[in-house]
Amino acid sequence: MGAVPRKAIGAGEAVIAAAEPVAIRRRRTQAERRAEAESRMLSAAAEIVAEKGVDGLTLAEAGERAGYSRGLAGHYFRSKDELLAAMAEAIHDEFTQQRRERLRGTSGLARLVATIDASFARPAVGLTKMRAYIAVLMGAAHKPALAEAVATFNRDSATEFGRLIASAIEAGEIRPDIDARTQALILSAALRGIMAQWVLDPEGVDLAGIRAEFLGLVSRSLAATPIPT
Amino acid sequence: MGAVPRKAIGAGEAVIAAAEPVAIRRRRTQAERRAEAESRMLSAAAEIVAEKGVDGLTLAEAGERAGYSRGLAGHYFRSKDELLAAMAEAIHDEFTQQRRERLRGTSGLARLVATIDASFARPAVGLTKMRAYIAVLMGAAHKPALAEAVATFNRDSATEFGRLIASAIEAGEIRPDIDARTQALILSAALRGIMAQWVLDPEGVDLAGIRAEFLGLVSRSLAATPIPT
Amino acid sequence: MGAVPRKAIGAGEAVIAAAEPVAIRRRRTQAERRAEAESRMLSAAAEIVAEKGVDGLTLAEAGERAGYSRGLAGHYFRSKDELLAAMAEAIHDEFTQQRRERLRGTSGLARLVATIDASFARPAVGLTKMRAYIAVLMGAAHKPALAEAVATFNRDSATEFGRLIASAIEAGEIRPDIDARTQALILSAALRGIMAQWVLDPEGVDLAGIRAEFLGLVSRSLAATPIPT
Amino acid sequence: MGAVPRKAIGAGEAVIAAAEPVAIRRRRTQAERRAEAESRMLSAAAEIVAEKGVDGLTLAEAGERAGYSRGLAGHYFRSKDELLAAMAEAIHDEFTQQRRERLRGTSGLARLVATIDASFARPAVGLTKMRAYIAVLMGAAHKPALAEAVATFNRDSATEFGRLIASAIEAGEIRPDIDARTQALILSAALRGIMAQWVLDPEGVDLAGIRAEFLGLVSRSLAATPIPT
DNA sequence: AATGAATGAGACTTCATTCAT
DNA sequence: TATGAATGAAGTCTCATTCAT
Numbered sequence: 001m002g003a004v005p006r007k008a009i010g011a012g013e014a015v016i017a018a019a020e021p022v023a024i025r026r027r028r029t030q031a032e033r034r035a036e037a038e039s040r041m042l043s044a045a046a047e048i049v050a051e052k053g054v055d056g057l058t059l060a061e062a063g064e065r066a067g068y069s070r071g072l073a074g075h076y077f078r079s080k081d082e083l084l085a086a087m088a089e090a091i092h093d094e095f096t097q098q099r100r101e102r103l104r105g106t107s108g109l110a111r112l113v114a115t116i117d118a119s120f121a122r123p124a125v126g127l128t129k130m131r132a133y134i135a136v137l138m139g140a141a142h143k144p145a146l147a148e149a150v151a152t153f154n155r156d157s158a159t160e161f162g163r164l165i166a167s168a169i170e171a172g173e174i175r176p177d178i179d180a181r182t183q184a185l186i187l188s189a190a191l192r193g194i195m196a197q198w199v200l201d202p203e204g205v206d207l208a209g210i211r212a213e214f215l216g217l218v219s220r221s222l223a224a225t226p227i228p229t
Numbered sequence: 230m231g232a233v234p235r236k237a238i239g240a241g242e243a244v245i246a247a248a249e250p251v252a253i254r255r256r257r258t259q260a261e262r263r264a265e266a267e268s269r270m271l272s273a274a275a276e277i278v279a280e281k282g283v284d285g286l287t288l289a290e291a292g293e294r295a296g297y298s299r300g301l302a303g304h305y306f307r308s309k310d311e312l313l314a315a316m317a318e319a320i321h322d323e324f325t326q327q328r329r330e331r332l333r334g335t336s337g338l339a340r341l342v343a344t345i346d347a348s349f350a351r352p353a354v355g356l357t358k359m360r361a362y363i364a365v366l367m368g369a370a371h372k373p374a375l376a377e378a379v380a381t382f383n384r385d386s387a388t389e390f391g392r393l394i395a396s397a398i399e400a401g402e403i404r405p406d407i408d409a410r411t412q413a414l415i416l417s418a419a420l421r422g423i424m425a426q427w428v429l430d431p432e433g434v435d436l437a438g439i440r441a442e443f444l445g446l447v448s449r450s451l452a453a454t455p456i457p458t
Numbered sequence: 459m460g461a462v463p464r465k466a467i468g469a470g471e472a473v474i475a476a477a478e479p480v481a482i483r484r485r486r487t488q489a490e491r492r493a494e495a496e497s498r499m500l501s502a503a504a505e506i507v508a509e510k511g512v513d514g515l516t517l518a519e520a521g522e523r524a525g526y527s528r529g530l531a532g533h534y535f536r537s538k539d540e541l542l543a544a545m546a547e548a549i550h551d552e553f554t555q556q557r558r559e560r561l562r563g564t565s566g567l568a569r570l571v572a573t574i575d576a577s578f579a580r581p582a583v584g585l586t587k588m589r590a591y592i593a594v595l596m597g598a599a600h601k602p603a604l605a606e607a608v609a610t611f612n613r614d615s616a617t618e619f620g621r622l623i624a625s626a627i628e629a630g631e632i633r634p635d636i637d638a639r640t641q642a643l644i645l646s647a648a649l650r651g652i653m654a655q656w657v658l659d660p661e662g663v664d665l666a667g668i669r670a671e672f673l674g675l676v677s678r679s680l681a682a683t684p685i686p687t
Numbered sequence: 688m689g690a691v692p693r694k695a696i697g698a699g700e701a702v703i704a705a706a707e708p709v710a711i712r713r714r715r716t717q718a719e720r721r722a723e724a725e726s727r728m729l730s731a732a733a734e735i736v737a738e739k740g741v742d743g744l745t746l747a748e749a750g751e752r753a754g755y756s757r758g759l760a761g762h763y764f765r766s767k768d769e770l771l772a773a774m775a776e777a778i779h780d781e782f783t784q785q786r787r788e789r790l791r792g793t794s795g796l797a798r799l800v801a802t803i804d805a806s807f808a809r810p811a812v813g814l815t816k817m818r819a820y821i822a823v824l825m826g827a828a829h830k831p832a833l834a835e836a837v838a839t840f841n842r843d844s845a846t847e848f849g850r851l852i853a854s855a856i857e858a859g860e861i862r863p864d865i866d867a868r869t870q871a872l873i874l875s876a877a878l879r880g881i882m883a884q885w886v887l888d889p890e891g892v893d894l895a896g897i898r899a900e901f902l903g904l905v906s907r908s909l910a911a912t913p914i915p916t
Numbered sequence: 917a918a919t920g921a922a923t924g925a926g927a928c929t930t931c932a933t934t935c936a937t
Numbered sequence: 938t939a940t941g942a943a944t945g946a947a948g949t950c951t952c953a954t955t956c957a958t
Contacts, residue, residue, distance in 0.1 A: 030917080053371035055284030058952065069919050080953065131370065138367040141360065141429055142282040150429070182442040185426065185434065190415070193422025197414065200370055200379070205414070213411045221450040259937065262942070287927060298944045303929060305942095488938075511829040513742030516931065527940050538932065589828065596825040599818065599887055600740040608887070640900040643884065643892065644877070651880025655872065658828055658837070663872070671869040679908040717958065720921070745948060756923045761950060763921095 034076075038086075040066040041073050045087040050131035054084060054139035054146070081145035088136040088149040091129055095122060096156075109173035109223065112164045113215060119191045120211040123198065131199045137192065157188050165222075175224045183222070190214075263305075269295040270302050274316040279360035283313060283368035283375070310374030317365040317378045320358055324351060325385075338402035338452060341393045342444060348420045349440040352427065360428045366421065386417050394451075404453045412451070419443075492534075496544075498524040499531050503545040508589035512542060512597035512604070539603035546594045546607040549587055553580060554614075567631035567681060570622045571673060577649045578669040581656065589657045595650065615646045623680075632680045641680070648672075721763075727753040728760050732774040737818035741771060741826035741833070768832030775823045775836040778816055782809060783843075796860035796910065799851045800902060806878045807898040810885065818886045824879065844875050852909075861909045870909070877901075 044065035048057045059080055063073040077083035099118040106114045123130055140150035161184035168174040194214070198205040273294035277286045288309055292302040306312035328347040335343045352359055369379035390413035397403040423443070427434040502523035506515045517538055521531035535541035557576040564572045581588055598608035619642035626632040652672070656663045731752035735744045746767055747757040764770035786805040793801045810817055827837035848871035855861040881901070885892040 034917085051371070053284060053368070055282065056371060059954090060952075071919055071921095072917095074954070075918070078954095134367070135370070137429075138363070138425065139282070141364070142280070142285060154426075154430070178445070179438065179442055182435070182438050183446075186419070186423065186439060186443055186446065189422035189426045190419035191422070192425070193418035193420070194415065196367065196421070196425075197383075197418045201383070206411070209408065209411050210415060213408055214415055216407070217412075217415065217446075217450045221446045259941070262936090266942080288929085289927075300929095300931095300944060300946090301942085304944090307929085309928070492938090509829070511742060511826070513740065514829060517933090518931075529940055529942095530938095532933070533939070536933095592825070593828070596821070596883065597740070599822070600738070600743060612884075612888070636903070637896065637900055640893070640896050641904075644881065644897060644901055644904065647880035647884045648873070648877035649880070651876035651878070651883070652873065654825065654880070654883075655841075655876045659841070664869070667866065667869050668873060671866060672873055674865070675870075675873065675904075675908045679904045717920070720957090724921085746950080747948075758923060758925090758950090758952095759921085762923090765950080767949070 037066070037068060037072065038076055039090075041068070041076065041083075042087050042090045045073075045083055046091060046132040047128055049084075049087065049135050050128040054135050054143060057084065059083060081143070084136075084139075084143065085145050085149055087132070088146055091133050091136065092149070092153055094125065094129065095133065098122065098125065107167070108171040109168045112161075112168055112174075112218075112222075115161070115164060116187070116191065116215065116218065117211070119195065120207060120214075122195070123207060127199060127202055130195060134192070134196050134199055154188075158184050161185075161188055168222075173224055174222045178222065187218070266295065266297060266301065267305055270297070270305065270312075271316050271319045274302075274312055275320060275361040276357055278313075278316065278364050279357040283364050283372060286313065288312060310372065313365070313368075313372065314374050314378050316361070317375055317382075320362050320365065321378070321382055323354065323358070324362070327351065327354065336396070337400040338397045341390075341397055341403075341447075341451075344390070344393060345416070345420065345444065345447065346440070348424065349436060349443075351424070352436060356428060356431055359424060363421070363425050363428055367425075383417075387413050390414075390417055397451075402453055403451045407451065416447070495524070495526060495530065496534055497548075499526070499534065499541075500545050500548045503531075503541055504549060504590040505586055507542075507545065507593050508586040512593050512601060515542065517541060539601070542594075542597075542601065543603045543607055545590070546604055549591050549594065550607070550611055552583065552587065553591065556580065556583065565625070566629040567626045570619075570626055570632075570676075570680075573619070573622060574645070574649065574673065574676065575669070577653065578665060578672075580653070581665060585657060585660055588653060592650070592654050592657055612646075616642050619643075619646055626680075631682055633682050636680065645676070724753070724755060724759065725763055728755070728763065728770075729774050729777045732760075732770055733778060733819040734815055736771075736774065736822050737815040741822050741830060744771065746770060768830065771823070771826075771830065772832050772836050774819070775833055775840075778820050778823065779836070779840055781812065781816070782820070785809065785812065794854070795858040796855045799848075799855055799861075799905075799909075802848070802851060803874070803878065803902065803905065804898070806882070807894060807901075809882070810894060814886060814889060817882060821879070821883050821886055825883075841875075845871050848872075848875055855909075860911055862911045865909065874905070 041062050045057055045062045047065065048061055057080065059073040059077070060070040062083060063070050066073075073083060077086060098121070099115065102114050102118040102121065103111060136146055137150055137153070140146040158181070162180050165174060165178075165180040165183055169176050169178075169180065194205075194210060198207055270291050274286055274291045276294065277290055286309065288302040288306070289299040291312060292299050295302075302312060306315055327350070328344065331343050331347040331350065332340060365375055366379055366382070369375040387410070391409050394403060394407075394409040394412055398405050398407075398409065423434075423439060427436055499520050503515055503520045505523065506519055515538065517531040517535070518528040520541060521528050524531075531541060535544060556579070557573065560572050560576040560579065561569060594604055595608055595611070598604040616639070620638050623632060623636075623638040623641055627634050627636075627638065652663075652668060656665055728749050732744055732749045734752065735748055744767065746760040746764070749770060750757050750760040753760075760770060764773055785808070786802065789801050789805040789808065790798055823833055824837055824840070827833040845868070849867050852861060852865075852867040852870055856863050856865075856867065881892075881897060885894055
């Protein structure tokens with residue numbers, strides 16, 4: 001239970017020490033240590049949120065599970081709300097990063113399909129991160145600290161999807177008689193609904209099967225001409 | 230598990246009423262008092278959950294907001310978990326009731342459309358109930374007390390949707406090359422996702438527009454022949 | 459667990475009804491029912507005290523375990539303290555009754571031995587009653603409601619033992635160079651200590667063996683001439 | 688189980704102290720603060736138990752009476768049960784310590800007498816501690832948290848007494864026709880019974896007189912040859 | 917920088933007690 | 938008489954937060 005503390009600092013640092021002034025080296029090291037500690041605590045926080053929900057997160061447990069003291073998370077993030085917001089952003093960044101990699105070099109309808117695929121691929125990152133993400137999305141309803149972050153997520157997602165659809169319409173690959181903005185919201189909401197269902201019951205939900213049906217559904221519904229799945 | 234037992238009042242009592250009015254009056258009144266208190270506390274609980282999430286619910290506030298003492302909710306529903314479960318069941322019952330009324334006399338694809346329409350009509354019941362419902366669905370991930378109830382909701386919903394689609398396929402109104410079970414899950418998850426999006430931002434989400442677009446999407450995707458929207 | 463409710467009133471009462479005026483018959487029956495209910499609740503209270511200590515006793519549980527409603531014990535005994543006091547007295551009365559029977563027809567040293575024997579025989583009444591008795595004795599330290607009752611017990615016990623020893627001294631069966639009052643206290647305290655040890659660990663304490671050793675100890679210590687055990 | 692872990696402070700620190708006074712000073716002070724708070728709360732707990740019994744003890748009062756906040760006792764001893772167990776152990780340790788000091792350099796029957804004397808001397812520690820000790824012994828019947836500790840006390844006491852008697856028998860100072868184990872239990876139970884009687888009514892029980900009478904009783908009963916009182 | 921000591925608030929839960937029926 | 942509805946007070950336990958070291 002709990003992560004293994006890795007506070008030991010590798011001996012390799014001494015090598016760099018010669019090249020840089022002592023004061024600098026120290027600040028570097030401190031900053032690095034801080035960055036690592038923060039990152040470990042954000043991961044720990046995500047784990048906890050995945051297990052117990054946003055209200056189940058405590059500063060002390062985040063610190064301990066990351067291998068530090070009960071007080072450190074409070075020391076870095078000052079308050080639970082700030083820890084939550086930071087954690088939400090970290091997860092979202094990770095997801096965004098992944099989607100970008102998948103979209104590289106695509107365009108039009110293929111890009112829309114790749115985007116959907118990116119959603120279905122997310123679980124590969126791990127059930128834990130996904131669970132925490134869903135918890136954050138829903139927590140926005142009650143936690144002002146999350147509301148802002150989630151509003152941003154939604155705006156980004158809507159814009160992205162909307163742009164995708166609009167450009168696919170322009171390319172003549174998607175029927176022009178639909179409302180891009182509304183369709184974007186539907187698609188994004190549907191994907192989130194499916195992911196929520198999956199994290200609730202990973203065994204009972206066959207993501208691969210759903211992905212296929214979902215892509216078929218989208219293609220029949222949106223494509224100006226059928227896509228070969 | 231489930232709600233606190235309510236002494237069922239047999240219908241036969243009316244007959245005796247003439248002979249022993251006082252005794253009956255007494256029992257009636259006690260039972261009524263209890264039933265009313267219970268129902269008011271369930272409503273209050275839903276309000277609170279809508280505002281603050283499942284973890285924000287407290288027995289004391291449920292009692293007070295219903296107009297009683299801080300202790301009464303704890304007295305009836307022995308624990309917060311039981312209150313939550315009872316509340317979840319009450320909301321689900323209400324929704325089920327509404328859907329049943331809407332479905333009366335329909336069949337085939339029209340029945341599927343009516344079911345979807347029932348989902349979009351739910352908000353009429355009130356943003357509060359819907360918010361509470363969504364909170365309960367998501368809360369199942371962390372609260373064992375809700376997990377059981379929600380598992381039942383999901384089973385029911387899947388069965389219902391699946392049957393609808395299957396029977397519409399038999400009727401030749403839905404294309405036979407889809408997997409009824411998977412489509413049922415997708416539809417139900419999509420509707421939940423849309424509702425979640427709506428409760429998060431009621432102003433920013435145009436439900437009527439979404440409904441139209443969603444029905445179009447479903448018709449194009451599932452119908453053996455186009456539905457006139 | 460818990461007693462079986464016996465609220466049914468036997469049919470035989472109708473027979474008596476003819477012989478006595480209605481008002482009388484009712485009061486009789488009521489009084490009897492009340493007496494039975496009280497007695498059943500006192501027994502239930504003793505059970506609960508034996509299991510959970512004097513602070514673990516609750517009016518509601520006493521009522522329910524006796525087969526009545528949660529409210530009845532409060533109705534009869536008005537408060538927890540009164541119930542405790544009544545229970546203490548009931549147990550003491552029972553023990554006193556038993557001792558009296560054992561002492562019938564004895565005198566002198568034999569009477570002292572019989573009294574000691576009565577203590578060792580008490581467990582036959584049941585571990586439960588004994589446990590409750592010990593709990594009451596100790597509870598006197600903190601519960602004013604019990605202090606009075608226990609003070610009486612102690613006075614009675616000291617008087618009784620003291621008289622026994624004094625009369626045995628007069629009869630020349632006990633050495634005259636001891637202080638009767640102090641020896642009485644020692645004997646009574648020792649017996650209680652042994653019983654306390656027994657109720658804490660009935661399996662680990664061999665009462666029969668202790669009885670033999672204890673009688674030997676007393677005889678060697680007190681008797682003017684050795685008693686044949 | 689048992690007491691909250693206390694950071695042991697190595698004796699070696701004094702050596703380092705010269706080199707790094709500040710760091711040591713800091714750690715010292717933290718540890719000392721904790722140790723003092725803990726010890727004060729254990730004392731406060733004993734006071735409360737003496738006054739109100741084991742069930743009358745509350746974490747909040749233990750904290751407050753020790754001069755800290757209502758929450759601190761709960762912070763250190765995670766639960767009431769653990770506080771009780773720690774308190775029991777602390778008292779027992781204190782008593783054991785005292786007995787050991789009294790027994791130094793004794794052997795045979797004199798050692799047995801010294802042990803009994805230690806019991807009668809305990810009250811010198813204070814009525815409060817003694818009351819708390821008795822309450823703990825009896826509380827073992829209902830509080831699993833105490834049962835374990837008390838079982839240990841009993842085992843220790845029985846072993847100790849048994850060994851004493853056995854060795855006095857070997858030394859020819861105690862008659863060989865008694866059962867050492869049973870006599871040990873009787874003596875220990877009798878002493879506890881006497882102490883219980885005393886804490887219930889310190890005014891009414893003349894410990895000095897009882898001590899004399901009790902030693903006489905033991906000597907006449909056990910000694911191979913009379914002891915000069 | 918990092919730890920953890922200490923506070924105080926709040927939630928759950930359990931009851932004694934009072935009251936309505 | 939008997940039931941049980943309703944209140945309000947504790948008590949346990951868990952945290953966010955602040956502060957000393």
